[in-house]
Amino acid sequence: xxxxxxxxxxxxxxxxxxxxxxxxxxxxxxxxxxxxxxxxxxxxxxxxxxxxxxxxxxxxxxxxxxxxxxxxxxxxxxxxxxxxxxxxxxxxxxxxxxxxxxxxxxxxxxxxxxxxxxxxxxxxxxxxxxxxxxxxxxxxxxxxxxxxxxxxxxxxxxxxxxxxxxxxxxxxxxxxxxxxxxxxxxxxxxxxxxxxxxxxxxxxxxxxxxxxxxxxxxxxxxxxxxxxxxxxxxxxxxxxxxxxxxxxxxxxxxxxxxxxxxxxxxxxxxxxxxxxxxxxxxxxxxxxxxxxxxxxxxxxxxxxxxxxxxxxxxxxxxxxxxxxxxxxxxxxxxxxxxxxxxxxxxxxxxxxxxxxxxxxxxxxxxxxxxxxxxxxxxxxxxxxxxxxxxxxxxxxxxxxxxxxxxxxxxxxxxxxxxxxxxxxxxxxxxxxxxxxxxxxxxxxxxxxxxxxxxxxxxxxx
Numbered sequence: 060x061x062x063x064x065x066x067x068x069x070x071x072x073x074x075x076x077x078x079x080x081x082x083x084x085x086x087x088x089x090x091x092x093x094x095x096x097x098x099x100x101x102x103x104x105x106x107x108x109x110x111x112x113x114x115x116x117x118x119x120x121x122x123x124x125x126x127x128x129x130x131x132x133x134x135x136x137x138x139x140x141x142x143x144x145x146x147x148x149x150x151x152x153x154x155x156x157x158x159x160x161x162x163x164x165x166x167x168x169x170x171x172x173x174x175x176x177x178x179x180x181x182x183x184x185x186x187x188x189x190x191x192x193x194x195x196x197x198x199x200x201x202x203x204x205x206x207x208x209x210x211x212x213x214x215x216x217x218x219x220x221x222x223x224x225x226x227x228x229x230x231x232x233x234x235x236x237x238x239x240x241x242x243x244x245x246x247x248x249x250x251x252x253x254x255x256x257x258x259x260x261x262x263x264x265x266x267x268x269x270x271x272x273x274x275x276x277x278x279x280x281x282x283x284x285x286x287x288x289x290x291x292x293x294x295x296x297x298x299x300x301x302x303x304x305x306x307x308x309x310x311x312x313x314x315x316x317x318x319x320x321x322x323x324x325x326x327x328x329x330x331x332x333x334x335x336x337x338x339x340x341x342x343x344x345x346x347x348x349x350x351x352x353x354x355x356x357x358x359x360x361x362x363x364x365x366x367x368x369x370x371x372x373x374x375x376x377x378x379x380x381x382x383x384x385x386x387x388x389x390x391x392x393x394x395x396x397x398x399x400x401x402x403x404x405x406x407x408x409x410x411x412x413x414x415x416x417x418x419x420x421x422x423x424x425x426x427x428x429x430x431x432x433x434x435x436x437x438x439x440x441x442x443x444x445x446x447x448x449x450x451x452x453x454x455x456x457x458x459x460x461x462x463x464x465x466x467x468x469x470x471x472x473x474x475x476x477x478x479x480x481x482x483x484x485x486x487x488x489x490x491x492x493x494x495x496x497x498x499x500x501x502x503x504x505x506x507x508x509x510x511x512x513x514x515x516x517x518x519x520x
Contacts, residue, residue: 083486083520084109084382090484090519091334091388092116092376094169094179095398098466101484113376117369119174121209131160133202135283157198158428162417163408165205165427170400170407180212180368181205182393183333185427186435188223188255190232192428197228200284201428204228216326216366220256220313224274227284233433236279238271240294245271250433256316258325262301269298273307317366327359330375336386337439355380387520389442392423399455399511402483403462411461419454423447448512455508467503475500479510486520488513 085104089096093116096104104112128134136153140146169178185208192201204226211219223229230236230247238244248270252262276293279286288309297304300312301319316322335355355378362374380386390398396419400407407416420426425436466482467475476496480488488496492513499506510516 079487080382080384081105081109083384085112086484086486087381087519088113088116088376090390090394090398092176092179092372094175094394095401096482096484097173097401098404098463098482100173102481105481110377113373116174116176117373117376119176121177121212122168122172127164128199128202131164133157133161133199135199136197137282139282154196154198158192158201159414159417161198161202162427163413166397166400166407166416169397170405177209177212180372181209182427183330184208184212184219186333186430187329188226188229189430189433189435190226190228191430194232195228197282197284200228200231200281203284205428211368213369213372214367216322216363216368217314217317219368220317221310223255224251224309224313225277225286227279227286230277230286231279231281231284235274235277238275238277239292240272240275241292243268243271243275247271248274251313252316254433256313256325257319257321258328261319261321261325266300269300270307270312272296272298273300273312274309277309322366323363324360327356327363327371327375330371331356331359331380333438334372334375335378335380335383336388338386352380352383384520387518389439389518390516391436391438391442392420392425393427395451395511395517396420396423396454398484398516399458400462402511403458403464403507405458405462415457419450422450451517452508452512455512456504459504459508459511462507464503464507467506472500475503475506479506483510483516485510485513485515488515 082105085101085108088109089101089104089112092113107115134157136150136157140150165178169175169182172178185205188204188208190201190204192198195201195204207222207226208219211222233247233250234244235247238247245267249267251274252266252270253259272294276289276291277286278289278292296306298307300307300315303315305311305315307315338352355375358378359371359374363371375381396416400416407413410416417426421429424431430436467478470478476488476493479485479496492515495509495513496506499509
């Protein structure tokens with residue numbers, strides 16, 4: 060039995076005694092702000108209610124990871140050996156091993172933490188400051204890049220900007236090391252204005268050129284990501300950005316842009332786009348936002364006035380738009396995989412075939428450390444055409460065969476459909492999905508595989 064993902068707006072069946080709007084809000088919370096529930100978590104959240112559960116998740120904080128780089132073997136491998144060197148083969152093998160280790164470690168954090176809110180936000184910022192290993196090609200540089208995002212993931216956006224503009228991976232990805240006073244390269248300055256701080260139509264080409272002056276002369280040690288400023292290659296003098304003239308340097312420029320009025324709208328719009336719905340964002344064109352969306356946007360924007368990320372996310376989660384039943388959202392491939400692994404109690408790095416998980420994400424088009432462009436990954440319905448349904452079905456069958464199905468096996472067959480919804484954090488099953496699931500009640504593995512490929516699981520109502 061297969062499902063057509065686009066057929067998700069069907070008549071619903073209420074499963075729990077909890078009212079349907081509260082259940083839907085909690086399902087959104089656990090899937091969009093977390094990475095899906097672990098067994099028993101959704102039922103506990105239903106008992107606590109939305110407000111208590113939301114505050115518990117939002118205030119879960121950042122775990123103390125200790126010296127992870129040493130623990131998983133991430134280190135500067137030095138300059139790449141020459142093509143004919145006998146050292147090239149072991150060098151490339153070490154690089155692949157480090158990339159694998161840090162990829163699986165990050166997936167482990169998403170899957171194993173009870174409340175992975177900081178990792179969820181780190182993932183969001185990875186798509187915002189999108190930088191790819193495909194060009195950087197240095198494990199330690201990319202690991203440090205994500206570590207910086209994690210450090211500021213729910214903190215001060217201005218401090219994040221100041222640190223990220225001097226991030227070796229970001230600079231190298233956007234050719235910042237090629238930008239000199241005598242030979243300007245505007246890639247980094249353009250994306251800093253358009254994608255990272257202000258948004259389109261909030262700056263001019265002159266602003267891009269002037270900002271590039273402030274960012275000139277940067278050098279990056281490719282193997283380590285160490286950034287320095289070379290005075291001989293740097294522009295000397297003032298530059299005028301957004302009508303303000305000053306002796307801008309990288310960090311002062313980033314700070315200046317982060318406190319600009321356009322930034323106060325742009326970053327909340329990005330958050331709304333990703334965590335609520337593209338349709339609810341003021342960025343949706345040509346769609347006209349509803350009055351509810353406008354009201355929510357104003358509240359979220361106001362919360363970002365101090366550039367603090369956590370209060371902004373709190374305003375977003377408690378906004379009317381977050382609980383608006385029209386704002387459904389398709390899970391991205393990584394969100395789907397992580398939520399499945401959490402439900403099935405499968406830790407990526409210790410499962411029987413961890414490399415298949417990375418290959419699956421590659422195939423589906425969303426592997427950590429590999430955003431396709433500086434614009435990051437697509438959102439919502441774009442994944443309905445990107446993610447192959449056949450690949451998902453095959454993956455679901457394999458993953459379920461390795462997982463813990465005790466939440467289903469512990470209940471009577473007649474109770475399994477309701478237990479399935481609570482286990483996976485699904486708001487409601489449609490009539491059509493319920494019929495399909497009813498035919499697999501005797502086979503927990505098949506039942507679970509059908510459920511995680513269903514419209515109600517792929518599309519977070």
